[in-house]
Amino acid sequence: KAGVTQTPRYLIKTRGQQVTLSCSPISGHRSVSWYQQTPGQGLQFLFEYFSETQRNKGNFPGRFSGRQFSNSRSEMNVSTLELGDSALYLCASSLAISYTDTQYFGPGTRLTVL
């Protein structure tokens, strides 16, 4: 079974631009979560989607948004990019949103903001 895939793997943008990252979950998984990883803040939860609805959101500004499609694929968007948005963005999928469901991670998208 194929794992979680994320595209693109690398992105370079300039301040003020916007960016869209894509995540395809493991087949049969219906929940997708997004995390931001930076050297200073570590791994932080962004949001979680299930059945095309955002179920939970972390403590990030409104510039960070996302959506989920009927096939469970998810996208996240960051508008008006800032230098501090440079990070590895990780997507994780799980079967559903039960507390016991294990999250499986993709390889991440490395975003660099210049």
Add this chain to the structure above:
Amino acid sequence: AQSVTQLDSQVPVFEEAPVELRCNYSSSVSVYLFWYVQYPNQGLQLLLKYLSGSTLVKGINGFEAEFNKSQTSFHLRKPSVHISDTAEYFCAVKGDYKLSFGAGTTVTVRA
């Protein structure tokens, strides 16, 4: 709310020696505990998890962890490491909808 503290930021170890990575957590509710590994330029790979049952959990690549509720710990161990175990290791707790991660422990295995 829950939080995780990984007590060692860096652990150097010689090949074929044992290694222990320490993880303490805090939570006001029942928790589920995980260890993930991250190799350079890659995402997170699940090593093992504790959901319930036996407090000694065995994972992939020869790793195991022990859940200790009274000490709120979930330490990771491997009896004999290889060069290929060089990576960053993250302890995580799930007490509600999201994973809360520790800051990570970098393990460097030397020949």
